[in-house]
Amino acid sequence: MRRDWDVLGIDTDARLVQKHSDTLTHSAVADCTDPEVLHQLGVHDFTSAVVGIGTDMEASILVSSNLLDAGVPNI
Structure with missing residues (x-):
């Protein structure tokens, strides 16, 4: 965001999303x-993505594939 990039944060934990939403x-x-x-969510409009699922390897691979x-x- 310091480089004026749009950043979309996604998580299944509503508390975590709320914490970082600002x-x-x-x-x-x-x-x-x-x-x-x-x-x-329009992820196809983004040029880069970071997958940070450290607790579930299967979900991490599936999200990367998606x-x-x-x-x-750039993933």
């Missing part, structure tokens, strides 16, 4: 393992 351009409570959710399918070039 410091991010956009934030949402959502399950990114669902490709339709990513589409609705982002790739959505056309996000």
Whole structure:
């Protein structure tokens, strides 16, 4: 955000999203393992994504795959 980039933070934990909502351009409570959710959030408009799911390897791989399918070039 210091570089004037739009930042979308997504998590399934509403408290965590609320905690960071004031410091991010956009934030949402959502399950990114669902490709339709990513589409609705407009992730295809972003050029980069960071997947930070450290507790569930399967979910991390699935979200990364969904982002790739959505056309996000840098994951």
